[in-house]
Amino acid sequence: MATIMTVDDTASMRQMISFTLGSVGYDVIQAVDGAEALKLAQDRKVDLVIADVNMPNMDGITLVKSLRALDTYKFTPILMLTTESQAGKRDQGKSAGATGWIVKPFNPEQLVNVVRKVLG
Amino acid sequence: MNLASLSNRWWMWAAIAAIGSWLWSLPSLPLVVAVGSGCTTLIVVVLLIGHGVTLQRMQQAAASYDDAGDNDELLTAAEAESEIEALLEKSNDIVPIPPVDQMLQTMEADNHRRRLEDLLRRWVDVAHRYSEAALVLRKEIHGVVHHTEQAANTISSSFQAVINKATLQAREAMELLEGTQGGATSGAPQSLTDFIRVSDERLTKMADEVVRVADLSVQMVQELDGVQTRTQAIDGFLLDVEKLADQTSLLALNADIEAARVGEFGRGFSVVAQEVRRLSQRSHEFSDRIRQHLKAVKVGLNKTYGDMRNLSAADMEHALKIKEDVIALTRSLEGKNREVAETVGRINTISREIAQDVHNVVVSLQFHDITSQKLKGMLEPMDDLRRMLFHLMQETMATGKNLLPLKEGSTMSKADEKSAGVSADAGSDDAVLRKLRAVGSSSSGPSVELF
Numbered sequence: 001m002a003t004i005m006t007v008d009d010t011a012s013m014r015q016m017i018s019f020t021l022g023s024v025g026y027d028v029i030q031a032v033d034g035a036e037a038l039k040l041a042q043d044r045k046v047d048l049v050i051a052d053v054n055m056p057n058m059d060g061i062t063l064v065k066s067l068r069a070l071d072t073y074k075f076t077p078i079l080m081l082t083t084e085s086q087a088g089k090r091d092q093g094k095s096a097g098a099t100g101w102i103v104k105p106f107n108p109e110q111l112v113n114v115v116r117k118v119l120g
Numbered sequence: 121m122n123l124a125s126l127s128n129r130w131w132m133w134a135a136i137a138a139i140g141s142w143l144w145s146l147p148s149l150p151l152v153v154a155v156g157s158g159c160t161t162l163i164v165v166v167l168l169i170g171h172g173v174t175l176q177r178m179q180q181a182a183a184s185y186d187d188a189g190d191n192d193e194l195l196t197a198a199e200a201e202s203e204i205e206a207l208l209e210k211s212n213d214i215v216p217i218p219p220v221d222q223m224l225q226t227m228e229a230d231n232h233r234r235r236l237e238d239l240l241r242r243w244v245d246v247a248h249r250y251s252e253a254a255l256v257l258r259k260e261i262h263g264v265v266h267h268t269e270q271a272a273n274t275i276s277s278s279f280q281a282v283i284n285k286a287t288l289q290a291r292e293a294m295e296l297l298e299g300t301q302g303g304a305t306s307g308a309p310q311s312l313t314d315f316i317r318v319s320d321e322r323l324t325k326m327a328d329e330v331v332r333v334a335d336l337s338v339q340m341v342q343e344l345d346g347v348q349t350r351t352q353a354i355d356g357f358l359l360d361v362e363k364l365a366d367q368t369s370l371l372a373l374n375a376d377i378e379a380a381r382v383g384e385f386g387r388g389f390s391v392v393a394q395e396v397r398r399l400s401q402r403s404h405e406f407s408d409r410i411r412q413h414l415k416a417v418k419v420g421l422n423k424t425y426g427d428m429r430n431l432s433a434a435d436m437e438h439a440l441k442i443k444e445d446v447i448a449l450t451r452s453l454e455g456k457n458r459e460v461a462e463t464v465g466r467i468n469t470i471s472r473e474i475a476q477d478v479h480n481v482v483v484s485l486q487f488h489d490i491t492s493q494k495l496k497g498m499l500e501p502m503d504d505l506r507r508m509l510f511h512l513m514q515e516t517m518a519t520g521k522n523l524l525p526l527k528e529g530s531t532m533s534k535a536d537e538k539s540a541g542v543s544a545d546a547g548s549d550d551a552v553l554r555k556l557r558a559v560g561s562s563s564s565g566p567s568v569e570l571f
Contacts (some may be wrong), residue, residue, distance in 0.1 A: 010489040012272035016482050019280055054493055083493050105486035108479050 001025045002047035002119050008061065008081070009055045011102075017050060017081075020108040021115060028079040034058025038066050041073060048119055049073075053082040053089060061089075061096050068097040075119040081106060131172035135165040200346050240516055245510035254506045258499060272488030279481055283474070297460050312460055315454045327439075327446040334439040341428050341471065351418055358407050358414065365403040372397035532537040 004026050007018040018028040029046070031037035033055040041049070049067065053060035060080055067073040077099040084090070090101050101119060102111070142161040146154055299311020372393045379390035 008489070010272075010492065012269070012271070012276045012485055013489045015280065016485055019276075019283075019480055030306070052489075063459040083490055104490055105483050107483045 001027055003027045003029065003045070004048045004115070005029050005031060005037060005040060005046040007031045007034065007049065007055070007060070009033055009052065013052070015086070017111070020111055024112055029076040034060065034063035034066070041067060043068070045072065047076065048115065049076065049078045050081050051078065053080055053084050053093070058103075061092050061098075064093065064096040064098050064109065078112055079114065079118065129172065131168040131175075135168045138164050138168075175238060244513050244516055247513045250509055251506055254502050255503060261495050261499060268491060269489045272289055272485060276485055278487070283509050286474055290467055292462065293467055297464050313457060316457050316460070322451050323446045323449060327443045329437040330442050334436040337428065337431055338436065341425070344421065344425050344428055348421060351414060351421065354414055355411075358411055362404060362407045365400040365407065368400040369397055370402075372400065 004021055006014050006021075006028060007030075008014050008017075009032055014030045014032075018030060022028050029040060029044075031040050034051070035057045037049070037051065038058070040046070049063075051063055058063045058066075060082065064078050064080070067076070078097065079100045079102060080093045080098050081096060081102045081104060082089075083104045085103050093101055100114065100115065142157055145157070149157065295311070297312050299314055327361050375393035375396070376390045379386035379393055380387070
């Protein structure tokens with residue numbers, strides 16, 4: 001099954017995502033911020049990234065830009081999962097190259113559906 | 121001026137003389153007298169010096185006036201006027217005597233200024249207080265974020281553990297009740313359902329076997345009945361044969377009698393008649409022997425018949441009882457099977473309900489993340505306000521007026537450090553906060569107390 005990376009500075013958030021996607025069979029790895037996420041993404045191939053926007057060290061939008069700059073992650077789906085509901089941030093994310101934008105709190109069934117749709 | 125100064129300072133010389141005379145007379149005087157005269161001398165000296173100094177000053181003042189006066193001995197009218205004006209101006213500086221209106225205006229301006237100062241002082245006070253309060257708020261917010269993070273993490277881990285265990289429980293139960301897919305093919309029952317089914321089949325088969333055996337015994341009894349009928353028939357035939365033999369014997373006797381009546385010619389006939397008689401006797405003997413055999417057969421048959429009858433009756437009864445028991449058992453096994461199916465259904469329903477609860481928990485557990493981001497978002501405008509207020513406070517106080525309410529001057533320097541940096545988690549805040557928090561903080565006693 002596909003490997004999904006979840007990036008969020010809140011441990012409980014990472015656990016919820018891990019639990020939700022893990023129980024339908026995906027392999028989920030965790031990163032606490034954009035910097036760690038970038039490093040992990042380069043150590044191993046990840047099929048989908050789910051990232052928060054507000055994080056220390058490297059925020060979500062910068063992470064998206066950095067990932068899109070890598071050859072291996074040019075077309076990898078990246079979903080932003082965030083408390084930000086403002087159109088401004090959303091447009092920033094879109095122009096940085098994010099595949100989708102989910103507002104917290106997420107509905108576990110919806111998340112699974114979106115992940116399935118995006119991973120094909 | 122030496123001579124003049126000497127004559128002017130006559131008081132000085134007088135004082136020195138007084139002291140000198142006292143000192144000269146000192147050795148020859150008793151103590152009390154010496155002290156008394158000493159005091160008197162001191163008073164005299166002080167008075168002399170005071171008088172002398174005052175006199176000197178007055179003379180100096182007079183001299184200066186005299187000097188001024190000496191230089192302008194001959195004044196013209198205009199010069200005199202200007203002189204007077206200058207004096208008046210000078211006198212104004214020394215002792216201003218403004219008109220009443222001016223006085224009132226100045227008083228109003230003073231009042232106004234005082235009110236403004238008061239207002240500024242109060243603003244500064246507010247700014248100062250807000251800084252302190254903001255520090256406390258910041259620390260409390262961080263505290264809340266930290267605590268909710270810990271709680272959320274614990275809840276999340278425990279929740280996942282519970283879910284895993286519930287799933288495991290359901291799986292174990294299902295395995296017990298339904299068994300794994302490949303179990304039934306190996307022949308031995310793997311699950312409760314299988315076991316129930318197989319037991320049912322075997323018991324039914326056993327009961328059927330018993331009934332079949334009972335049936336066979338019944339058949340055998342019927343066969344025996346048939347045999348019994350045949351023996352009775354043979355018995356009947358034997359009777360007929362004996363009757364026939366008897367009649368033949370009688371006939372032979374009659375033949376003998378007729379043969380004797382005939383005389384010599386009937387002798388051959390009477391031999392024949394005797395032979396016939398002997399034949400019929402022989403057939404009697406045979407018939408007897410057959411009859412004996414028949415009797416034995418009958419006895420044996422009766423015995424077998426009796427045994428068979430008992431056996432088959434008992435067998436049948438037994439078989440029927442067994443069959444009844446087996447039917448009852450089968451019914452209860454079917455009942456058990458239904459129970460198993462119901463339990464399986466209930467387990468599935470509960471699993472579905474658990475899935476719904478899991479859904480709710482997963483949505484709710486994201487509360488920590490959302491609330492901590494919202495709380496941290498509160499910090500930025502708070503810090504902005506604090507910085508702005510602090511700058512305002514600094515500028516206000518730089519105007520030179522003493523506007524700071526006389527509180528701990530030390531906290532001001534700390535606010536200074538704070539405003540210079542960005543995030544205020546420095547240890548320097550702790551002293552202030554500890555003081556502030558000590559007022560209304562949580563109790564440090566035991567968690568449960570019975571009175």
